[in-house]
Amino acid sequence: MPKVLIVDDDPDIVDSLKLILSAEGYAVAAATSREECMRAVEKEQPDLIILDVMMEQPDDGFVVAQDLRRKGLKTPIIILSSIGHVTGYKYGKDSDMAPVDEFVAKPVAPADLVAKVKKFLRK
Amino acid sequence: MERLKLLVVDDEQPMREGVIRALRKYTVSLPYAEDDYGFELCEAGTGEEALELIEKAPPDLLLLDYKLPGIKGLDVLDYITQRQLDILTVMITAYASLETAVSATRYGAYDFLAKPFTPEELRSAVHKATKHLVLSRQARRLSEEKRRVRFQFISVLAHELKSPLAAVEGYLRIIQAKSAGETLAAYDTMVGRSITRLEGMRKMILDILDLTRIESGQKKRELAEVDLREVAQAAIETALPSAQERGVTIELHAPERAPLSADRGELDIILNNLVSNAVKYNRPDGRVDLTIETDEERATITCRDTGIGLSETEAQQLFREFVRIKNAKTKNILGSGLGLSTVKKLATEYYGGDVRVDSAPGAGSTFTVTLRRHQPAPAAAPESR
Structure with a gap:
């Protein structure tokens, strides 16, 4: 069973995502901070990571993604973000700035998220 | 000590020398500034020379003769005003007439000094100009700082208000898609959490109202x-x-x-x-x-x-x-x-x-x-x- 790691500091978002993904038959682990995420990546060995952009700091998600890539981690990363709406910035794939594989706007419809996740994981 | 750059522009060399001598060791202390202000002095004999110096290294204060050969004092003043340079100008005028005074103010001069003047009169004019300069710069810094803090506050506020919305919307979308099955009871926790998050949001809005009312000073205080x-x-x-x-x-x-x-x-x-x-x-x-x-x-x-x-x-x-x-x-x-x-x-x-x-x-x-x-x-x- 492929495993997804959800990283978000909002417990309700974590619960929602957990429910959506476990209903699809994925194993789900969760972390609520940068430190927890780094530990969970080692311990849980996820097949996919879903990262929220804003945790304690507005750019935590990006920082985490960069840290993971710097460590040589190749696991696909989906950034879950709502900051585009606030800042007006559009984020896209940029291996230097944000070494992630996909951006998903928050809040996300369950079916859309599942489709994105499926793209990276074959059960 | 803080140093302000002062440029004196006059076609008469003895005049410039006199100014420099009077200000070389002069310092201004202001009650609301920590440091005293001293002056780094430079001089120009013509308007052309003055413009060149202003272009290269703009001074903080400018003592500008009204009557210059070639480019006139008012032209130099106009140049500064047009470019919105952060330079405070004191015009030096021979036989200060109301007319020259008025026209110089229109062009953006801060003050006048009528020739001939004593070193004391010069220092007093420089003191006044320095005070004005320092105060207006402080005011500008404060308002920029205020804008920055405001922006930060609003960015965080937007994020904090959006979080509960995202959480509630997330749950609603799950309910809409019936991701947890057809039994109503399966959604009890989600509904409960949604209500809790909305209550939190309402509390936050009330707290924001408290805070902004205090900050804006809009709320009338009634001391009793x-x-x-x-x-x-x-x-x-x-x-x-x-x-x-x-x-x-x-x-x-x-x-x-x-x-x-x-x-x-x-x-x-x-x-x-x-x-x-x-x-x-x-x-x-x-x-x-x-x-x-x-x-x-x-x-x-x-x-x-x-x-x-x-x-x-x-x-x-x-x-x-x-x-x-x-x-x-x-x-x-x-x-x-x-x-x-x-x-x-x-x-x-x-x-x-x-x-x-x-x-x-x-x-x-x-x-x-x-x-x-x-x-x-x-x-x-x-x-x-």
């Missing part, structure tokens, strides 16, 4: 003699339902009367925040001790709880806007992260007092608020912004 004991009793009453729900007992230790000159609404905000925090962050069946003491000068409110406590880092961040201590123990506690920063703002800016916290994880927290008992008149304006 208020009995702190009565305010504390009211705050305890407000917190009682949630305290009873969690088995938390609240005890008040206060003298018969604890009067101080204050705005009742502001004291309500302070006491309500302290007491409701002490209940919210307490352990089940814990206790809260609210103590009020007064002396001639000050009233001290101490609120001690038996709750989860704070680490040193957490305690340091606590009074900043929107800081909510996030950990496994606080995840189900509602809070806007604005309450304590509002308490601090009120205590420090309006009551010449302070807030501090003594705490350790697991050992409970003690919040101490001190307030001045007699407010200086007029007490309408806060002391610092």
